[in-house]
Amino acid sequence: MISAWTGRQIRAAEQPLLDAGHGDRLMATAAHGLANAVLRAVRETRGRVYGARLAVIAGSGNNGGDALFAAATLARKGMSTTAVLTSARSHPQALAAFEKAGGTVLRLAAGGDGAGAGADDSAAAAAGPFVTPDEAAALCSRADALIDGILGTGASGGLRSPAKELVERIIGLDAPALTVACDLPSGVSAETGEVSGPVMPADLTVTFGGTKAGLLTDPAAGLAGRVLTVDIGLGPHLPAPELRRLEPADLADWWPVPQRTSHKYTRGVLGIVAGSAQYPGAALLCTQAAAATGVGMIRYLGPQEICRLVNLSTPEAVCSQGSVGESRVQAWLVGPGATGDRDQQARVRDALASGLPVVADAGALDSLPSDLGPQVILTPHAGELVRILAEQDVEVTREQVEAAPSDFARLGAGLTGATVLLKGATTVISSPSGALFTQDNATPWLAAAGSGDTLAGILGALAATVQRDLLAEAGIAEPDHWAAVAAMAAAVHGIAGTEAAAGGPVAASDISRAVPETVRALLELRQDG
Numbered sequence: 001m002i003s004a005w006t007g008r009q010i011r012a013a014e015q016p017l018l019d020a021g022h023g024d025r026l027m028a029t030a031a032h033g034l035a036n037a038v039l040r041a042v043r044e045t046r047g048r049v050y051g052a053r054l055a056v057i058a059g060s061g062n063n064g065g066d067a068l069f070a071a072a073t074l075a076r077k078g079m080s081t082t083a084v085l086t087s088a089r090s091h092p093q094a095l096a097a098f099e100k101a102g103g104t105v106l107r108l109a110a111g112g113d114g115a116g117a118g119a120d121d122s123a124a125a126a127a128g129p130f131v132t133p134d135e136a137a138a139l140c141s142r143a144d145a146l147i148d149g150i151l152g153t154g155a156s157g158g159l160r161s162p163a164k165e166l167v168e169r170i171i172g173l174d175a176p177a178l179t180v181a182c183d184l185p186s187g188v189s190a191e192t193g194e195v196s197g198p199v200m201p202a203d204l205t206v207t208f209g210g211t212k213a214g215l216l217t218d219p220a221a222g223l224a225g226r227v228l229t230v231d232i233g234l235g236p237h238l239p240a241p242e243l244r245r246l247e248p249a250d251l252a253d254w255w256p257v258p259q260r261t262s263h264k265y266t267r268g269v270l271g272i273v274a275g276s277a278q279y280p281g282a283a284l285l286c287t288q289a290a291a292a293t294g295v296g297m298i299r300y301l302g303p304q305e306i307c308r309l310v311n312l313s314t315p316e317a318v319c320s321q322g323s324v325g326e327s328r329v330q331a332w333l334v335g336p337g338a339t340g341d342r343d344q345q346a347r348v349r350d351a352l353a354s355g356l357p358v359v360a361d362a363g364a365l366d367s368l369p370s371d372l373g374p375q376v377i378l379t380p381h382a383g384e385l386v387r388i389l390a391e392q393d394v395e396v397t398r399e400q401v402e403a404a405p406s407d408f409a410r411l412g413a414g415l416t417g418a419t420v421l422l423k424g425a426t427t428v429i430s431s432p433s434g435a436l437f438t439q440d441n442a443t444p445w446l447a448a449a450g451s452g453d454t455l456a457g458i459l460g461a462l463a464a465t466v467q468r469d470l471l472a473e474a475g476i477a478e479p480d481h482w483a484a485v486a487a488m489a490a491a492v493h494g495i496a497g498t499e500a501a502a503g504g505p506v507a508a509s510d511i512s513r514a515v516p517e518t519v520r521a522l523l524e525l526r527q528d529g
């Protein structure tokens, strides 16, 4: 499992070490890790390190200090190194080390507001010729490697002038061969992944002391590239993480595997209320996905004509037009395609009132009761979350949700009392207590109608079959159990979908067909064999 913390949490964890006088050591460790990562990446992209052109954009704070110290190391390895300072102030020791190592210093000319490397003629101001944003951008774009050391966890808001103009110009040119963000891409929030103003997209982000939650959350996740975390010894000082991400080994350890004594009822029965005359396909897709994920039995409830279709596509499902009350199940999946049908809507209401685990998708999200619990997992996309929040008197737009998905998933979970799985390129899951998971296993090829029905089926099957004790033993606290189960489903859906897509288009039913092989491959990772 990957754990991630907010910038504030990381800074608080640094504080005791700073108070004990270890600040220089922390920065040296961070810079060493950054330099090593750049060296490895340059070897991969270019082969030879000697003679490679390195450009560093350094801001006024410690983030610029890390970048300049790393650049000093890289200059000593034979890289031809230029630093563009965006402010009149720079980390003095780092700048001195950089100059001593033979690096060239350029100062970014002041923007319209007077800020810039030349705005302050105090003793701390660096010497070096001025460059305009256009000149500096051309130099950065031609570099074999560019380090973005403008802003780190001390930033407030997006980039200010003239760094803002410089980054805008670089984005307008050909990208450098390799862009490495120091700690985080400058201009993204380490807390929430929100992005303000222009941000230079990185191929690699080297982050210090602990992964920043913002780097694992959209939209910042789309700008961070690969994330590498450098240990600077904060471990004992870090609190419980802000956010977690499941890895294949977690899925393997937690996957519900039938035992010798298992029978269909002990494995878990999933009840499905899905489909309507208007949307029969959703019922078929989610039922197929649940069967492919593995359950003891599926009880499908719906109109007669849909029962017939479900029976044809998933003969193992037991179909009826019965009621929720007379169906014994361990969990319900309700809502996919279940709109405009009064009987289906009555079943949805009954399932939500049953107290059992319920995955509520699509048509079930429109009229939720007010007293949900964490065992109810809502699976909206951004547009559906807007409507859920509106029911709670929170007026937001889809664009606002997409700009800060973890904030709004958490708000939705807090207000409804349910677990919320917010779909998107990165899927965000929040428990009502605010615990967050994000999964980015999917491929953009999954952005297609029906793919969400498949996710709902996978999640329904897991809700009916996962054993609580396995997750508890792995440190998942009781209130976060259902969020972790939802994260498992998002991960498996993403992995199976990526396998099925194999770099090209994928139909939703192909995702289900790839699930058994995905699970088989995961189970090979199990520690107990």
Ligand SMILES: NC(=O)C1=CN([C@@H]2O[C@H](COP(=O)(O)OP(=O)(O)OC[C@H]3O[C@@H](n4cnc5c(N)ncnc54)[C@H](OP(=O)(O)O)[C@@H]3O)[C@@H](O)[C@H]2O)[C@@H](O)CC1
Pocket: 014, 018, 023, 026, 027, 028, 030, 031, 059, 060, 061, 062, 063, 064, 066, 087, 150, 151, 152, 153, 154, 155, 156, 157, 158, 159, 160, 163, 182, 183, 208, 232
């Ligand atoms: N603590 C440690 O020992 C360790 C810390 N480490 C490293 O330190 C980083 C945090 O360093 P930090 O606190 O100096 O903050 P950082 O983001 O570099 O600069 C903030 C300065 O920038 C300015 N500024 C602010 N907003 C702005 C904006 N929107 N646009 C433009 N300028 C803006 C503002 O100055 P101003 O210009 O307003 O006077 C402010 O003072 C962290 O990410 C990690 O890399 C590691 O080495 C491990 C050890």
Ligand SMILES: Nc1ncnc2c1ncn2[C@@H]1O[C@H](COP(=O)(O)OP(=O)(O)O)[C@@H](O)[C@H]1O
Pocket: 362, 380, 381, 423, 424, 425, 426, 427, 442, 443, 444, 445, 446, 447, 448, 449, 450, 451, 452, 453, 454, 455, 493
């Ligand atoms: N750009 C993307 N990259 C990766 N996965 C995506 C992307 N867009 C959507 N997805 C995933 O595809 C699925 C689409 O779900 P949804 O929009 O509800 O579709 P539907 O309800 O029509 O089946 C979700 O699992 C979502 O996370």
Ligand SMILES: [K+]
Pocket: 063, 148, 149, 150, 151, 152, 181, 182, 183, 184, 185, 186
């Ligand atoms: K940075």
